[in-house]
Amino acid sequence: MMGAPAAARGSGDGALVLDGITRRFGDYTAVDAVSVEVGPGELLALVGASGSGKTTTLRIAAGYETPDAGSVQLGGTDITQLPPAKRGFGMVFQHYALFPHMPVEENVAFGLEARGVNKATRLGRAREALAAVGLEGAGARAIQSLSGGEQQRVALARAMVIEPRALLLDEPLSNLDPTLRQTMRDDLRAMLHRVGVPALFVTHDQEDAFAIADRIALLKKGKLLQSGTPDDLYHRPASREVASFIGRGTIVPAVDRGDEATISIAGNEITIPVTRPAGARAPINQAYVVLRPDALQVGGNAEQRGWSGVVVNRRFAGGVVMYRMRLSDSVTVEVESRHHGLSEGDNARVTPGKGPFPLLA
Amino acid sequence: MGVSEESLVPAAARASAPRQSSRSRDAQRHTWLIAFPVIALLLWAVVYPNAAVVAGSFENGLGHWREFAASPADREALRTSLVISVASVFAALAIGVPLAFLLGRFEFPGRRVLRAVATLPAALPPLVGVIAFLFLYGESGVVTRALQRTLGMEEAPWRLKGVGAIVFVHAYTMYVYVFLFVSAGLERFDATLDEAASGLGAGMWQRLRRVTLPLLMPAVAGSMLLVFMNALGSFSAPYVFGGGLRVLSTQILASKTNGALGLAYVETTVLALSAVAGLILFRWLDRKRKFASTGKGGRTRRVIRSRRAQLAMSVLAAMVVIILVLPHLMVVLVSFARDGAWTTQVLPPEYTLENYRRLFSERELWKPIINSVSMAVVATAANVVVCFLAAYLIVFRKFTGRRLLELLLALPWAIPATAIALGLAATFNRNDPATLRILLVGTFWILPLAYFIRDTPLVASAVESSLRQMDPSLEDAARGLGGSWFLTMRRVIIPAARPGLVAGALLAAVTAVGEFVASVVLYTHANRPISLEILAQLRALAFGTAASYSVLLIVLVLLMTLAARSFEERLA
Numbered sequence: 001m002m003g004a005p006a007a008a009r010g011s012g013d014g015a016l017v018l019d020g021i022t023r024r025f026g027d028y029t030a031v032d033a034v035s036v037e038v039g040p041g042e043l044l045a046l047v048g049a050s051g052s053g054k055t056t057t058l059r060i061a062a063g064y065e066t067p068d069a070g071s072v073q074l075g076g077t078d079i080t081q082l083p084p085a086k087r088g089f090g091m092v093f094q095h096y097a098l099f100p101h102m103p104v105e106e107n108v109a110f111g112l113e114a115r116g117v118n119k120a121t122r123l124g125r126a127r128e129a130l131a132a133v134g135l136e137g138a139g140a141r142a143i144q145s146l147s148g149g150e151q152q153r154v155a156l157a158r159a160m161v162i163e164p165r166a167l168l169l170d171e172p173l174s175n176l177d178p179t180l181r182q183t184m185r186d187d188l189r190a191m192l193h194r195v196g197v198p199a200l201f202v203t204h205d206q207e208d209a210f211a212i213a214d215r216i217a218l219l220k221k222g223k224l225l226q227s228g229t230p231d232d233l234y235h236r237p238a239s240r241e242v243a244s245f246i247g248r249g250t251i252v253p254a255v256d257r258g259d260e261a262t263i264s265i266a267g268n269e270i271t272i273p274v275t276r277p278a279g280a281r282a283p284i285n286q287a288y289v290v291l292r293p294d295a296l297q298v299g300g301n302a303e304q305r306g307w308s309g310v311v312v313n314r315r316f317a318g319g320v321v322m323y324r325m326r327l328s329d330s331v332t333v334e335v336e337s338r339h340h341g342l343s344e345g346d347n348a349r350v351t352p353g354k355g356p357f358p359l360l361a
Numbered sequence: 362m363g364v365s366e367e368s369l370v371p372a373a374a375r376a377s378a379p380r381q382s383s384r385s386r387d388a389q390r391h392t393w394l395i396a397f398p399v400i401a402l403l404l405w406a407v408v409y410p411n412a413a414v415v416a417g418s419f420e421n422g423l424g425h426w427r428e429f430a431a432s433p434a435d436r437e438a439l440r441t442s443l444v445i446s447v448a449s450v451f452a453a454l455a456i457g458v459p460l461a462f463l464l465g466r467f468e469f470p471g472r473r474v475l476r477a478v479a480t481l482p483a484a485l486p487p488l489v490g491v492i493a494f495l496f497l498y499g500e501s502g503v504v505t506r507a508l509q510r511t512l513g514m515e516e517a518p519w520r521l522k523g524v525g526a527i528v529f530v531h532a533y534t535m536y537v538y539v540f541l542f543v544s545a546g547l548e549r550f551d552a553t554l555d556e557a558a559s560g561l562g563a564g565m566w567q568r569l570r571r572v573t574l575p576l577l578m579p580a581v582a583g584s585m586l587l588v589f590m591n592a593l594g595s596f597s598a599p600y601v602f603g604g605g606l607r608v609l610s611t612q613i614l615a616s617k618t619n620g621a622l623g624l625a626y627v628e629t630t631v632l633a634l635s636a637v638a639g640l641i642l643f644r645w646l647d648r649k650r651k652f653a654s655t656g657k658g659g660r661t662r663r664v665i666r667s668r669r670a671q672l673a674m675s676v677l678a679a680m681v682v683i684i685l686v687l688p689h690l691m692v693v694l695v696s697f698a699r700d701g702a703w704t705t706q707v708l709p710p711e712y713t714l715e716n717y718r719r720l721f722s723e724r725e726l727w728k729p730i731i732n733s734v735s736m737a738v739v740a741t742a743a744n745v746v747v748c749f750l751a752a753y754l755i756v757f758r759k760f761t762g763r764r765l766l767e768l769l770l771a772l773p774w775a776i777p778a779t780a781i782a783l784g785l786a787a788t789f790n791r792n793d794p795a796t797l798r799i800l801l802v803g804t805f806w807i808l809p810l811a812y813f814i815r816d817t818p819l820v821a822s823a824v825e826s827s828l829r830q831m832d833p834s835l836e837d838a839a840r841g842l843g844g845s846w847f848l849t850m851r852r853v854i855i856p857a858a859r860p861g862l863v864a865g866a867l868l869a870a871v872t873a874v875g876e877f878v879a880s881v882v883l884y885t886h887a888n889r890p891i892s893l894e895i896l897a898q899l900r901a902l903a904f905g906t907a908a909s910y911s912v913l914l915i916v917l918v919l920l921m922t923l924a925a926r927s928f929e930e931r932l933a
Contacts, residue, residue, distance in 0.1 A: 099557075
């Protein structure tokens with residue numbers, strides 16, 4: 001993974017801060033006391049299912065919505081009441097919102113036009129911005145003639161050409177086909193880092209978030225469940241909700257033994273090393289452990305240690321095979337393995353890897 | 362009325378493609394079996410009469426054309442027609458665009474009421490609107506006299522005459538087109554485009570100028586075209602308020618009445634050509650549009666919060682509502698006025714039910730109502746059958762004559778009603794099977810034919826838009842399951858076309874029952890429709906009777922609308 005450039009590299013402290021944001025629509029609380037901070041040059045992904053309040057949060061950051069409580073700050077200044085036009089943010093909309101009646105370069109130059117930059121200058125800068133996103137010479141083209149990926153780049157160029165104080169992106173990859181999506185992830189990450197301002201983007205796709213973001217804020221039903229690096233969320237989830245949303249895995253009950261925990265499946269007890277949740281010193285009464293597919297191993301019946309199980313599903317995934325193993329009537333786990341030899345219906349043993357495994361309350 | 366604003370502009374003016382290609386030779390033969398009679402009928406009823414008019418204008422070489430060119434009256438008529446049309450377009454824009462923005466983008470006390478009455482002027486049959494204006498703003502109208510009394514003036518503060526008066530009436534009746542088109546455009550407008558612009562730093566006016574208005578241009582241009590065509594063909598307003606003013610449509614009737622048929626043909630040709638030129642001009646102006654409306658909409662209206670602004674908006678809304686409702690109220694009021702009693706007073710002095718009693722009891726007065734209703738029924742029935750078949754062919758069949766059929770269906774829309782009527786008068790004035798002429802002038806059938814032609818574009822495009830919403834594979838599926846063509850029609854196609862058929866039939870019936878422009882050219886005493894009886898009563902200064910006919914007409918329109926709605930609801 002690239003170095004996370006969370007350290008300030010912009011002018012002074014230009015961090016974007018959402019402090020205790022709440023937004024209600026009638027009886028419905030779309031965003032409930034959410035606080036996040038994005039440093040200059042940092043990429044923060046707001047992740048959540050639909051209805052989690054992530055888009056409303058983004059719109060509050062952009063100024064299209066006003067929070068009922070809480071504040072939005074940029075570089076220490078309260079901008080909660082500042083209209084979008086005065087914030088100087090670059091926004092990329094989910095469907096890009098490119099002006100269909102303007103050619104590419106006029107779209108990109110629009111923000112400069114709004115700032116009264118003369119035509120020659122703004123078109124020149126629009127072309128530079130287009131070149132920066134890999135669209136040299138596309139300036140005169142009609143929006144309708146662009147592919148989805150090209151439209152996305154134009155939207156990005158349009159947001160960046162105004163030298164924004166922050167970049168906001170609403171599901172920037174959701175309209176791209178899967179292959180394009182893979183390459184755009186890397187490009188997007190590189191381009192956003194180059195701009196060096198706080199970048200906040202919304203996605204429902206955790207793979208996008210893992211691939212692009214420096215940090216992830218996970219939302220559910222308007223509440224912030226956890227924010228941290230992708231590594232934190234995956235390996236040190238704060239709750240079972242986070243663990244079940246992020247990554248694959250099965251959550252099983254366990255007995256808390258400090259740095260270890262004992263899992264009993266079908267009468268077979270195994271003790272494994274665990275990471276305790278932040279701040280949880282005291283033993284947890286009802287503890288759980290997350291069994292990720294990559295933290296388990298599968299072996300033949302000759303294996304002594306481990307839980308015995310049956311392969312209920314085998315899915316080829318390139319270098320590895322994903323086995324779904326039924327260990328008991330109530331526990332089914334997924335195991336990622338380099339061992340290709342098992343078929344559906346085979347008996348096999350599942351053993352935990354080195355760990356440590358996330359322990360949860 | 363359940364019709365999208367787009368169906369006011371016929372298909373040929375828009376892009377369209379058949380949904381399915383008929384593959385086999387058998388299917389092709391079947392297509393022609395339906396297409397031939399439809400196309401033949403339209404060629405005979407629409408193209409032939411108009412061609413006859415054009416031919417008639419050249420009956421003694423360029424003689425009639427020279428006569429036209431040399432006549433100061435005709436040159437004035439052409440100029441005035443164009444001036445009125447262009448002025449009407451701008452007047453309608455000036456009212457329709459702000460009103461659409463106001464109702465579409467803002468929330469304020471009184472918005473619902475205003476929205477409810479905003480389309481009311483379109484519900485007035487053309488001639489009724491005109492006489493309502495006469496009662497209100499005419500030299501001896503209520504508003505005029507009230508103002509004159511209050512200000513203690515010797516004479517009326519204005520005269521409802523000339524170009525200004527005509528444009529005034531046009532603005533009132535035709536802004537509705539602009540309002541409907543722009544409202545629909547605003548509803549479809551992708552709100553994120555506006556947000557994107559504001560996020561990029563654009564202020565309100567900049568967004569309006571650079572984003573909102575350019576994207577609304579297709580809707581605005583469409584409505585401008587509609588107003589232009591209507592104003593150019595308008596007859597009632599110039600006829601009643603023109604005074605000495607000449608416009609082409611009234612000039613045609615004058616020439617015909619004076620027996621100068623050759624000149625009337627030239628005038629008709631010039632009027633039709635002006636309309637076609639207008640159509641081409643607008644399509645050319647709109648040519649650059651390559652983008653489609655994104656059609657997501659979803660913008661919430663801005664709530665006006667400031668107390669003062671709320672008050673101002675409510676007062677403004679109330680005033681507009683009164684202005685819009687006043688003509689209707691006035692017609693109702695006058696319908697109770699005793700004929701001959703209303704002379705110099707501000708309001709009619711005596712009220713009575715006598716007008717209505719006579720309307721229903723005297724055979725001679727009852728006759729026009731029977732005439733209008735039966736002629737509207739005949740015309741509408743024909744419209745439903747022919748337009749359904751035509752729309753079916755256009756949407757589902759691919760054949761060589763498809764473009765021609767589209768053009769034939771749109772043609773009556775581009776030709777002013779006066780021109781259509783004169784064409785019918787010139788063609789069906791004698792029996793001559795060799796030239797495909799039959800005698801219809803002077804019979805019952807001439808007016809239903811005229812109504813049928815006028816309403817064909819409306820009904821066809823309503824049905825077409827319904828059929829286009831149907832999944833084309835449904836027909837294949839039905840046929841594939843072994844359904845006969847008739848069964849497929851009855852169980853699949855007609856149900857799909859039904860909303861368009863009902864809406865189209867309603868529009869056709871409403872238009873036909875109050876029709877005036879073609880009727881005034883073609884009517885005889887025996888088959889005179891309500892509109893002409895209104896005019897006759899007005900001429901005889903029987904304002905009360907004229908108004909009670911008008912009320913009856915409005916009630917008829919209302920009843921038909923309710924009937925269509927309940928029919929739709931029962932089936933839907």
